[in-house]
Amino acid sequence: MFFTKSKGCPLFSASTPAIDYKNPTLLEKFISDGGRMLPSRITNVCAKHQRSLGKAIKHSRVIALLPFVSLGR
Amino acid sequence: MAFYESIIIIRQDVSSTEVDKIANDLAQIIESHEGKVIKTEYWGLRQLAYEINNNKKGHYYFMGIEATKPLLDEIDRKLKLSESVIRSSLIRVDEISKNPSPILGTKNLDEGETVDVTTNKKPAK
Numbered sequence: 001m002f003f004t005k006s007k008g009c010p011l012f013s014a015s016t017p018a019i020d021y022k023n024p025t026l027l028e029k030f031i032s033d034g035g036r037m038l039p040s041r042i043t044n045v046c047a048k049h050q051r052s053l054g055k056a057i058k059h060s061r062v063i064a065l066l067p068f069v070s071l072g073r
Numbered sequence: 074m075a076f077y078e079s080i081i082i083i084r085q086d087v088s089s090t091e092v093d094k095i096a097n098d099l100a101q102i103i104e105s106h107e108g109k110v111i112k113t114e115y116w117g118l119r120q121l122a123y124e125i126n127n128n129k130k131g132h133y134y135f136m137g138i139e140a141t142k143p144l145l146d147e148i149d150r151k152l153k154l155s156e157s158v159i160r161s162s163l164i165r166v167d168e169i170s171k172n173p174s175p176i177l178g179t180k181n182l183d184e185g186e187t188v189d190v191t192t193n194k195k196p197a198k
Contacts, residue, residue, distance in 0.1 A: 021164075022080075022135075023175035063080050063162050064121040064131070065176075 009046035021059035112137035137169035
């Protein structure tokens, strides 16, 4: 699982929805298969968005929309 | 008064009429404390990402409210006392968006019809 090198932060484009802890389908793209957050050097997310992503993922985990850790079934 | 988003997860073996009852009780508490319920959404019976008290699924209920601190304490107390509610969260937000939550656009697993999940999964990768 890797992201192809793109120019700039993927969250700046107008087509991507806003970062929201209630949107697990968006947040899933920024966590690894094991459920850990991916570093921005892999996903190319800018620092500003990475901060809000981190918060959103943590909120999302509390309400069981995202896993804290997924071991695979 | 500030805006808050509240999400409660209710045990899977509770019927949907009882879910409505819990939500109505909550709304009544809010109204009686001069709070305002701005938006409510029922997200359906969803698969939990991890087990909570041996529950694998739960009814998700979303509420956008305008409230004060004493009201929040009261809501929190009520939700902790309730045995049907397995998880609740209250998050302060700047404003409550009028659009439906993005989670409603994605397909619920328990809607009855079989949706091919593999096709809409990970298109960007």
